[in-house]
Amino acid sequence: METESLVETLEAAGLSPYQAEAYVALLELGTASATDVAEASSVPAPRIYDVLRTLEEREYVETYEAGSLQARAHSPSVVLDDLRSRANRLEAAAEEVERRWEQPELEAGGASIVTQFRTVIERAESFIEDAAHQILLSTTVSNLQRLAPALRDATERGVSVRVSVHTDDAETRPDPTLFEGVCVEARHRPLPAPFVALADRRRASFAHHPDSYDRYGVLVNDRTHTYVFYWFFLTTMWEPWETVYEATDPGLPTEYLDIRHLVRDLRELNWQDAPVRLRVDGYETDTGEERTVEGTVVDVRVPFASEADTGFELAGRVTVVLDADGERVSVGGWGAIVEDLEGTRLTIVDAPTVE
Template identity: 45%
Template sequence: METEELQAALESAGLSQYQSDAYVAVLELGKASAVEIADACSVPQARIYDVLRDLETDGYIETYEQDSLHARANDPGDVLANIRGQAATLAAAAEEIEERWERPPVDDHMVSIVNRFETVLDRARTLVAEAENEVQIALSPAEFEELRPALAAAHDNDAVVKVSIHAADESDLPDDDALSGTVTQMRHRTLPSPFLALVDRTQACFAPQAHSVNQYGVLVDDYSLTYVFHWFFLTSLWEVWDVIVSERSEDPPILYTNIRQCVRDIEPLLADGATIEVSVRGYETGTGVRQNVSGTITEATYAGVSTASGEHIPLAQLAGQVSLHLADGDEDWTIGGWGAFVEDVEATRITVESIQYE
């Protein structure tokens, strides 16, 4: 380090220009008279005595009389500890500034626009790892690898993890070891797609395609707005692409986190006379209190036109209100999906427990 740089560093550590200049001169001379020190630096002789006494007070040097005032440098241990402590403090401050710049505050009913994809990815990593019910996520193989520990944590939490992965070449897809214990269901999209993570119906993290002209990210903590992203995920990133991995059973118990998918699957069975027993986990729409209901499905209704042909209902027919009617032996319940407010219960999970024919 050049002398000028050392002096500048000492000034950053709290010394004045004269003090840093004099201290460097003392270091180079070893021990010297005040006059010799003044000659070796830019401090005027009229000021050198006051400067040396200030350095002594701060522990940098010691002075002694030998015909005239002399000075020598103290053991630099304390000085070095002080400088290194300040360096650590500055480094920590730099990290904190960077973190606060990258991490916008997320409050209830809030939308944040950020300018770095890393911020979106970091937020998604935190939310996904803490998911309790469902994760819907669209990403690339590289992003999947970065978020794999968080996805595995969500899977361990018994959350349903639905992954839409976009890769032009199937050889780029994760192998079986990477997928085991990580995803509940995965679909392969051959076209590039934005990054999108939806967690427990209330949180959304979005960033446009990597090659988009405008690079930004959107962080949403709002139930209604997340529902809009849910439909984008469902129609563009999920429904039309092939399933390549699935833990879902084709035989009871069969778990659904989406009432529309449940109705699509069971309506042909109901038309054939099946008796379907289900258990529902969700919330009372009037109070928000957790509610678990079990019973027999008596009817499935939706705003679209019934096919009445035993075929699966097109998704477009299920864009409006969709309800299940459930009898538990004591009373009848109406079950809705995400955003339900007319029905008795908003279902977060529907489990088909049994399917029987007379």
Template identity: 50%
Template sequence: MDDDELTEVLEDAGLSPYQAEAYVALLGLGTASATDIADASEVPDPRIYDVLRDLESKGYIETFQQDSLTARAHDPQGVLENLRSQSSKYLDAASDIEERWNEPEMTDHEVSIVKRFDTVLKRAKELISSAEQQIQLGVDTEQFRALRSELAAAHDRGVNIKLSICTTPDDDIPDGAEIEGTCTEARHRDIPSPFLVLVDRRWTCFAPHQQSVNEYGVLVNDRTHTYLFHWFFLTCLWEIWETVYTIRTPETPTTYVDLRHAVRDLEPILGKGATVQARVQGYETETKEPVDLTGRVVDIDYTGSSMGRQEPVPLAQLAGRITLTLEADGEVYDIGGWGAVLETIEATEITITDVRYD
């Protein structure tokens, strides 16, 4: 490092330009008079005395009288500690800048682009750990194992979890014992897929699959954008693929976190004259107050519906407005699904408690 570079570093460390120049000159001279230091640096003669006193007060040098004001550099240990401290601050600042850039803070209604998949995975773990109602995810085997402990904890909390495991022909597939306790239902897609985690109808973590040329991620904190990813999950990662694990048995009540799936299954049953009892959990669309209702399903309606259908309707036909009518405690309620606006209640969970044919 030459004199100019060293001077710049000392200025960064807090010295004025004149102080830095005088100190570098004195290091080369050893012990020197004030006038010799001024000659060896670019400090004007009238300023050299003030500059040397300032350096002495900072602990860089000491001065003494010998015919004229003379100075010599102190043992540089204190200076070195100061520079190392400054260096540490710069390194900390650099690390903090990098971390903030890679992991931007998520605020309400925000979509953020990040550079590294590790950032997306870390955020997915945090969101799964705080999930309250439902999780949908499409992952490969390695990613599933990276999230397994968080998924198991969420499952233990009662969170409804739909897991799509997406593999290449060379990938191994987790067996039932490994999947058990981590999800409500799992399906296998034998085609690679982007990494996708949806949490509580609001949060999305997305990254291209590992064979993609570019590495980036998308973090979403917004119900509308997450709804679009939800339809990608339903149509590409879930609907047509084989179920490899489920907690559902003939004895357990059927629970839905998507009104469209519930209506698709209920339409043929109601068409045959069945009486269906259901529990609906969700919240009022206007006040956002939580609701928990139990009653009888008296009607379903959706764009293009035709009650009396004997076979389940394709999911794509349920993409428009859809409403379930529930009679509970002498009142009639219109129940909508994700993003309901016109209905009284947005359902987050629907449990069929009883089906009877009179």
């Protein structure tokens, strides 16, 4: 480092310009009189005595009388400790500034706009690590590989994970081995798409496609806002696209992403003519407490003309009623209010074989 740069750095570390110049001059001179130090630096002669005394107080130099005031640089250990301590504080401050800029705290019921995709995917990873019930993910192959360890851990602890992988075209198909141990089902969207990660119906992490005109991300810790992202995921990232991986062979038990998916299959199973046994993991709508119920389907209430109607109905109330050991329990989907339970995981555990 050149002398000028060293002086500037010492000034940044807290020395005055005169103190920095006098100290650097003493490092080069070794031991010198106050007059010699003044001549070797730009410190005015009348000021050099005060400058040397303040440096001595900081333990940068030591002075003594030998006919005239003499000075020499003190052992550098104190100086080095001081500079390194300042460097550590500056580094810590830089990291804190970056953290506060990129990762605003998400309070319950809160949403934040961020500018860096790194923040979006890091938050998605933390959401996945904390998830207890369900994860829905729309991502590229490369980002799936980055999140795979967290997704694999979630799957192993019983979280229902579903992944929609998007590629730039239909010719680029994801390798099914990417999904082994990572999710229970995967679909392929052969079009660019935003990054979306939803965890436990409460947390959402969203970012536009990198080629999009808009460049920002959204972080959500709120059921209502996450519900909007859920419908975006369901209608554009999931429902229209081909399944490319399923963790289990067709058969029972069969787990459902949404109560509407369940109702669609209940029609095919002719639930009114043969018993269909359903297990529901969810929350009591009046208390918010977790509850698991298993029983036989005894009623299906839909907002359309009849259960024979085809298509994936996206609006209106859908309710499934179970007989659980003599108790009638009504089950709704995400955001259920009037039913007994909001079902977060719906699993057919026994049903007649469809010919």
